[in-house]
Amino acid sequence: xxxxxxxxxxxxxxxxxxxxxxxxxxxxxxxxxxxxxxxxxxxxxxxxxxxxxxxxxxxxxxxxxxxxxxxxxxxxxxxxxxxxxxxxxxxxxxxxxxxxxxxxxxxxxxxxxxxxxxxxxxxxxxxxxxxxxxxxxxxxxxxxxxxxxxxxxxxxxxxxxxxxxxxxxxxxxxxxxxxxxxxxxxxxxxxxxxxxxxxxxxxxxxxxxxxxxxxxxxxxxxxxxxxxxxxxxxxxxxxxxxxxxxxxxxxxxxxxxxxxxxxxxxxxxxxxxxxxxxxxxxxxxxxxxxxxxxxxxxxxxxxxxxxxxxxxxxxxxxxxxxxxxxxxxxxxxxxxxxxxxxxxxxxxxxxxxxxxxxxxxxxxxxxxxxxxxxxxxxxxxxxxxxxxxxxxxxxxxxxxxxxxxxxxxxx
Numbered sequence: 493x494x495x496x497x498x499x500x501x502x503x504x505x506x507x508x509x510x511x512x513x514x515x516x517x518x519x520x521x522x523x524x525x526x527x528x529x530x531x532x533x534x535x536x537x538x539x540x541x542x543x544x545x546x547x548x549x550x551x552x553x554x555x556x557x558x559x560x561x562x563x564x565x566x567x568x569x570x571x572x573x574x575x576x577x578x579x580x581x582x583x584x585x586x587x588x589x590x591x592x593x594x595x596x597x598x599x600x601x602x603x604x605x606x607x608x609x610x611x612x613x614x615x616x617x618x619x620x621x622x623x624x625x626x627x628x629x630x631x632x633x634x635x636x637x638x639x640x641x642x643x644x645x646x647x648x649x650x651x652x653x654x655x656x657x658x659x660x661x662x663x664x665x666x667x668x669x670x671x672x673x674x675x676x677x678x679x680x681x682x683x684x685x686x687x688x689x690x691x692x693x694x695x696x697x698x699x700x701x702x703x704x705x706x707x708x709x710x711x712x713x714x715x716x717x718x719x720x721x722x723x724x725x726x727x728x729x730x731x732x733x734x735x736x737x738x739x740x741x742x743x744x745x746x747x748x749x750x751x752x753x754x755x756x757x758x759x760x761x762x763x764x765x766x767x768x769x770x771x772x773x774x775x776x777x778x779x780x781x782x783x784x785x786x787x788x789x790x791x792x793x794x795x796x797x798x799x800x801x802x803x804x805x806x807x808x809x810x811x812x813x814x815x816x817x818x819x820x821x822x823x824x825x826x827x828x829x830x831x832x833x834x835x836x837x838x839x840x841x842x843x844x845x846x847x848x849x850x851x852x853x854x855x856x857x858x859x860x861x862x863x864x865x866x867x868x869x870x871x872x873x874x875x876x877x878x879x880x881x882x883x884x885x886x887x888x889x890x891x892x893x894x895x896x897x898x899x900x901x902x903x
Contacts, residue, residue: 520552521566521606522575522592524584530562537563561589566606568592575604582616582623672789680782791873804872806884812843812857823847824880825857839889849878857882863890 520531530540537548539558546557552566561570573589577599587598595610600619602612723736803815804824812824825843832839839861846855857880862870864885871883 521603522552522589523565524576524578527565527576531565539563564589566592568594575599577601577603579616582620669789669792673786676782676786676789680786683782802872804869804882806859806869806882808841812846812859812880812882822855824855831858841884846878852877854878855880859884861886861889863887 520528523531527540531537531551534548536545537551538545539560540562541558541560543559544557546563550557551563554564554567554569556570556573557563558570561573564570564573565575567573568590570589574586575589575592576584576586578584579600582600587604591598592604593606593608595605595608597610597612598604600616601614605612802817805813805815807813809827811826814822814824816822823846825846828842828844830837830840831842841859841861843857843859844854846857848854855878859882862883862885865887867884867886867888869882870885873881875881
């Protein structure tokens with residue numbers, strides 16, 4: 493349906509339509525807000541690199557005039573040009589200007605295909621929502637990880653405090669053991685001196701008795717006395733042999749009895765003196781007990797000292813290391829083989845070919861597996877130079893109680 497209008501009115505409508513088309517065609521596309529100040533419509537346009545001045549109507553005219561491509565931000569005319577995708581609701585970004593109006597939707601707001609026949613959809617809102625959901629999910633995961641990290645930090649602080657308390661306790665135990673060790677060593681030396689003194693006094697008393705004026709004999713040693721009394725050389729001394737040797741030196745009124753002969757005969761047997769003297773027996777027994785106590789305390793002190801001085805790390809089927817207080821790490825052996833007895837070969841682990849000792853062998857470690865509710869390294873000892881023995885407590889080593897004979901368990 494057509495309507496009548498005056499000639500002047502029709503001219504105005506046509507002018508408005510043409511002006512609208514002209515304005516739309518002159519819209520500066522492909523620039524960001526930060527670059528809009530360079531594209532204010534005026535008589536001339538200065539290339540952004542300052543290399544050239546051109547009329548403003550040559551901007552986005554599909555012909556490259558500027559070396560930096562700044563006069564064609566919305567066309568594919570310049571090979572080094574860039575097109576800015578605004579992508580409202582999503583992430584803004586640049587694409588090469590060669591992709592403008594190429595029939596492929598590169599900007600989610602479809603702004604790069606404004607003259608293309610390709611029907612591009614504005615997907616920025618959906619992409620933005622999806623990305624925000626992913627970011628929120630990552631933020632939650634990161635928050636959970638940070639929470640776990642804080643828990644680990646707090647747990648680490650508690651563990652450090654516990655280890656410090658254990659170290660202080662071990663240091664006190666070490667000091668106590670050192671004191672006991674010193675006391676036991678002094679006691680052992682004192683007992684030894686007493687035993688030696690008793691032996692010397694007994695030997696002196698015996699020599700005095702044997703060298704008295706009433707005795708015409710001066711024995712040189714227990715062995716020579718034994719040989720002298722053993723007249724028939726049969727390796728034993730009889731009462732008759734003792735009486736025969738000693739009766740000439742006795743008074744006529746006092747004959748040597750059998751008991752006296754046995755006692756004097758025993759004095760000539762090596763070692764009999766110490767067996768007969770109760771004081772020497774007591775001193776020797778006390779010295780032996782002191783030596784046993786000393787050995788026990790020395791072992792305990794060595795174990796505590798090693799726990800304080802070093803940090804040991806056991807990696808099953810890999811290696812064993814020792815870390816000193818200065819941070820030096822030494823290999824105590826690499827995984828070798830199972831070393832338990834035939835009936836239970838998996839109760840011991842052998843680690844071999846560790847770092848060599850100075851003027852000694854290479855370090856080796858034997859790990860003894862014992863049953864426990866948790867996995868922990870219980871003790872470390874060095875019974876001989878560079879040969880280590882460890883006790884590893886672990887539930888893996890626990891075996892079920894097998895009541896039926898002939899049933900074997902496997903690790």
